[in-house]
Amino acid sequence: MANSPRSLAWIEKQSEDLRESGLWRRRSVRSGPQTAELALDGRRLVNFSSNDYLGLAADPRLAEAARTALANGWGSGASPLISGYSHEHRDLEIQLAEFEGTEAALLAPSGFAANSGSIAALAGPGDVVFTDRKNHASLLDGCRLSRADVRSYSHADCQRLRRLLGRSTGYRRRLIVTDSLFSMDGDLAPLVELADLAERHEAMLLIDEAHATGVFGDHGRGVAEQLGVDDRIPIRIGTLSKALGSVGGFIAGSRVLIEWLVNRARPYLFSTAPPAAMAAAGRAALEIVRDEPWRRQGLLQRAGQLRRQLNEHGWNVVNSASQIIPLVVGEPGRAVAISQSLLERGYYVPAIRPPTVPDGESCLRISLTCGHSEEMVAGLIGALDDLGGRGAVRVCP
Template sequence: MKGLEWVEAEINEMKNNESFRPLTELESDQRAKVMINGKEVIQLSSNNYLGLTTHPRLKLEAVRAVDTFGAGTGSVRTIAGTFSMHEELEKELAAFKHTEGSLVFQSGFTANQAVLGTLLTKEDIVISDELNHASIIDGIRLTKAARSIYRHTDTKDLEEKLKEASGYRTKFVVTDGVFSMDGNIAPLPEITELCEKYGAVLMVDDAHASGVLGRNGRGTVDHFDLNGRVHIQVGTLSKAVGVLGGYVAAPSAVIDLLKMKGRPLLFSTSHPPAVTAACREAVRVLQEEPERIDLLWKYTKYWKKKLKEAGFDTGKSETPITPVMTGEEKAAHELSDALLEEGVYARSIVYPTVEKGKARVRTMVTSEHTPEILDEALEAFIRAADRTGLQRNE
């Protein structure tokens, strides 16, 4: 179409430099094995850490909610879209996270935008880890606050940035709890101590720690026994929780301000009944079925051990997020394509999602993967690596 020629040119450039990838269609529910292009393959790319997307209790509550309350809510939360079930979910989330209150958003992305866009003004400075999630980066861009970036998980550099941040109303430090591409955990105890030393507010995005770390999956704050010392926790309801959405767990004053000024809440229709009811049931399952988290970590350790024994470079991962590093973008795409032919779906991750030269195939273990399935996946990785010429440390 006339006027959008530059769009076609950009797409063609992406195809030429191997950064354009079509979407993959799944033809089944989300389990350890899925159907893609009519073929059953091992799924190693989903965030369904605990298998809750297909949990019978969540499915039943979703159906019941639709029967009782309908398919949607018909309004934003602040007008006519707050149902009793929304309030109940938020009360249970706050109790689960050991915070005064919580507030649910349409996604973890919008939860981060709401917090940063609401709490930060030109009077403040935000200090952010250089590898924080895109939703944090975009949230910061929406504010007029001063910005400072510290080297990834480098607490010495963070302290220097805190020392330099004098004269602002609020020094606001934000970090991922678990970093989504490398799978490493933020040094939260040290960060918390620095924030306390310099009077800074601390916000943690626990998207990939919710349901994974901490007692019953309460996240990195609980994992490090820092309850009551971290000001704001953000997480998702769409990864280990298995459904959709995001949440903020924080002091009541923060929650109240977000209700009045959080633009994603003010201008988006609220969670539909099926989603709300399923999320609430998931919080209960986390507390009643801790064996799912035990299995997740058992299989995660097994998978990492097997990959390393086979000579694959898994970077600095400490969590179920386990990258297989390839370096170059083309090598990552070739490995991912070969894996699919060998019966494993593991997506390649390249620039701009990660730095140039740090491409990888990111694998995600769940509680539904068994040693037998993972052994099968490992053999596929070895065959695919041999086919594509990926070097292994044998």
């Protein structure tokens, strides 16, 4: 076939292998807005799949802010260091720094770019980076890109990290990187202990608050604020694309850090600035996070209730302490089958499989938002019970 050159024949073979092991993925098409109920491939479903934790993705105030900024056109036309950096981008950075309580902030095209670009700008050959085994792919890719030595420690294991730090002498710089709220397990990193270790061993500490920004902490800054260590963590990364219902990532920290990243973070330097309208929507979202704390408070309260209810119904939610609640079922095929059965009952709870999670830890990832009603949550529990009741899901320890 003209479009399938022999040099790509290996793809067909490897795709078949993925299909056979239950790891093949396909996209569904959403029509209409991203809300607690959505239309996917033409089917109306209660949506437990989105990261739109505060229900802002379809909030008209974000759309209105973007529409107003569109008066100056859509495209940015250049990277930020050439001529792509507009008033809207700058104002959002000022607002992000205020929100985070830091000297400065930098807007990146995505959370992925913020993570990978920052790590590679802060560590290099001759340095060592310590990374939690369950860190997000963007942190792991940043470690690889940096060409520093990489030491991974088992999930949230501070004893292990302490030993690794003690053994890693002779390096120019050390950097510890971690998610603050783990995106698949929904548990929190031990940030107090990590801050202690970083200080004791003179290591830089970078945390990724992607799923916690807007949700945790009195002001919605994230887990570091919740645990009272935000001023002890010099490199704090967040994203506008989850609870803030928009798109784009950011880094908050000292002016020196931010100016360094402006000069050295390659995804920032070598990528066109996102549209100014996106920055305008991000500002509107930050204002809502500031003015409507009931969204995060209600969400976390409802998440606590759901975790308790799931436990009472015999489901093990592992170590979740947040709005992300995994039901670990082990094999990918099993996760897909349960997800499919829920879909037939009108509930969308995606199956999460390797490489997103380690082998043997495929799960159903329940993602709660403040748009879910009590009826929706009760309906989900009922549908899970229908699938076989207590113990239907074998939970990994």
